[in-house]
Every structure is written in C-alpha cells, then in structure tokens.
Amino acid sequence: MAEQTRQTRQERLDERRRRILAAARERADGGGWSTVTTRHLAETIGYTQPVLYSHFPGGKSEIMLAVALEGFVDLTQRCRAALGRKRGRRAIEAVAVAYLDFGREHPAVYEAMFQEPIDAEFARDDTRAELRAGFDVLADAIGDDGEGTATEVFWSALHGVTLLERAGRVRPRHRRRRVADLAARFAADRHG
C-alpha cells in the first residue's frame, strides 16, 4: 500500500511537472518568454507560485532550461527523420527544411535553446549530450567527416536563417531559394 501510494505520488508530481512545462512552452511560443510569468503559470496549473519552486528550484530559468532540453530532443529527432537515408543535396535540403520548420513552429522553444540564460548553473551534462546529438545529425547531412568546422558553419547558417526569418530581416517568400543555395554550397560533391 505504501508502495502504491508512493507510486501515485510520483506520478502526480511528474504529471504536474509536465503540465508546467507544457503551459510554459505554449504561452512562450504564443507571446514570447516575457509573457511567461510565474503567477500566470501557477494559475494555469491550478496552484500557487511556490509550488513551481518545489518542481524547479531554479525558478523561471530552470523551467526555460527544461523546455530547451525537450526542444533539443525534438529538433534532433525531426532532423534525423528528415535525413533518413538521403545523401547529397537532397539530404541537406531535407534537414534544413526540418530545422527551419522547427524554428518557425516553436520560436520560444528555439529561443530557450540558444539564448544565454541557459548556461546557468543547472544541468550541464544533459545539455551537452543533446547538443552533441543535434550536431551529429547536421554533420551526417553534409557528410562532414573532417574535424567539424564545416558542420559548425552549416549549423551557424541554419541558426542565422532561422533568426533572421523570424526577425523579418530577410524576404519570407524566398525561403526555398535560401535552402537551395545552402544545399548547393554545402554539398560534398562540389569538391569532386
């Protein structure tokens, strides 16, 4: 009985934790992280502010980090799925589109993934592992078997396109052209 109760307790905690993260992600993607307040978050899950801190002692920063971590998993999976067994330009284009789609669909999650506050004092190893996985997909896409510089630049380009598109600094309708341009420049076959 005690076991059963303890199980249920843990399940309820997990459930509530998920609800907090879902609420934060949803509201952030809708109106930006500045509109995500601890008060509103607490109200959404039907509890008061201090309850949030029992789940995330680090407060809002730690919530953002948790959302970011989920985001890395999601983004990596999407890119991996888009890549499949493709090679060459088709591989690059597919991964680029998947990457940019994610950035557009979840602007706030993406922001949490790359904005500075992440590098707080919290979890370090998880983040590194997930980052590594994402890096590897991009390396596979462009066929980078070197020491990673090409992947770094490719990643930077995707990152830059994502942010400039969002900021409206780049023509929205020319997205396909940008993807094609990117694929042409990073295709391995241009060397041979």
Added chain:
Amino acid sequence: MAEQTRQTRQERLDERRRRILAAARERADGGGWSTVTTRHLAETIGYTQPVLYSHFPGGKSEIMLAVALEGFVDLTQRCRAALGRKRGRRAIEAVAVAYLDFGREHPAVYEAMFQEPIDAEFARDDTRAELRAGFDVLADAIGDDGEGTATEVFWSALHGVTLLERAGRVRPRHRRRRVADLAARFAADRHG
C-alpha cells in the same frame, strides 16, 4: 539672444541624449540588457527617471532601438572599411572578420540590432535604410549581382556564427577555420 539660448538648449538636449545612449550601451555590453534599468540610467546621467522619457517616450525599448541604429551605422562602416578594394576570398574573409569582431566587442549592441523588440512601433524608415546599407556591403563582399539570395544566406551565416560563438556552442579557437570555410563556400570563383 533668444536664438543663442535656443541653440544652447538644443545642444544640451543632444548632449544629454548622447549620454543616455552611451550609458545604456556601455552597461549593456558589460552585463546584458537586463542590467540596464531606467533607474540606473537616470542616476548615471545625474537626473531622475522621468527625464529619460522626455528624450525617449517609448522608454527602454526606444533607447535600445536608438543604440541599435547607431550599431548598424558602425557595423556597416567597419565592414565597408574592411572590404576596401579587395575581391574574392580575401574580401569575404576581411568582411567576415570585421563583422564577427563587431559582434564580439559589442554583444549588447548587436543583440539590440537583431532582437525582436526592435520592430516596435517606432522609427521604421531609418532602420530600413541602415539595414539596406549593411546588406549592400555584404553583397559587394561576395560579389552578389543576383537577386540577393546568396547575400541573405551569407548574412545568416555570419549572424549564426556570431551568436553561436557567444553562446559557447562552437569551439572558440576554430574561428579562423570557420572564416576560411565561409570564404571558400561563398567565393564567386567557385562557379567558374
């Protein structure tokens, strides 16, 4: 006499405006925009908060926009100077280095230039003009005489490298390699 007085008045206003922007830029580059508060800003210039709003009715957002505008002018000038009469890879590398240097030396100014709050309800035309000038330098650097897609991608790559370097998501010491990689991929001569 009235003319003289009015002149002096305007000069004092301009002077104070400059001091506000300088204080904001300096503190932001030192500790991020979150450390730039209207109270501290007011204290720095030796006045109280409401005075800031007589110069920038839009408050902190408008101050950030003003800093961003100055930043665009500065960045464009630097890139133009770095470009000089160079052509090909050397031109691209020079401009890339100038761009990345600016982003590293003035992280907060750069952030203000590309972060969303900028697109507020304030000045629109100034921003567009300065953006255009910056875009043109990059187009000249890579020799883009097409419809601008290549420049958009080049710009995105520089933007991405700037941010990923700052966020520590990319190996700091490999910067020269990234610049070289970038130059190789965007050099016009790869077409012929």
Added chain:
DNA sequence: GACGTAGCCTAGCAACGCTAGAACTTCTAG
C-alpha cells in the same frame, strides 16, 4: 509684477521573480 510655459522631481502604481513561515493534510507510531 502677474502670468504662462517648460523642465524637473517626488511619489506611487502595477507587475515581476522569489521566499519565509503559517496552515493544512496525510502518514506513522504508540
């Protein structure tokens, strides 16, 4: 010398992230 205007400050609002400590519920032990 009274008046209008401009500039500046005092004081305060609502909202923010976050926390101490009271109040309540649930489990455990005698």
Added chain:
DNA sequence: CTAGAAGTTCTAGCGTTGCTAGGCTACGTC
C-alpha cells in the same frame, strides 16, 4: 484512537522592474 512527524500548499510580503500622474520651481513674456 490519538499524538506527533512529515510532507504539501497557501498567505503574505520583500525588493526590483518599467512607467506615469501631478506638484514644484525657474524662466521668458506682457
């Protein structure tokens, strides 16, 4: 069945933020 321990939630409040209403002071003008 009861008394205490343990855990959970809430009330209330601190300090800080961006921003603003309204009063005070000093100036130029009739």
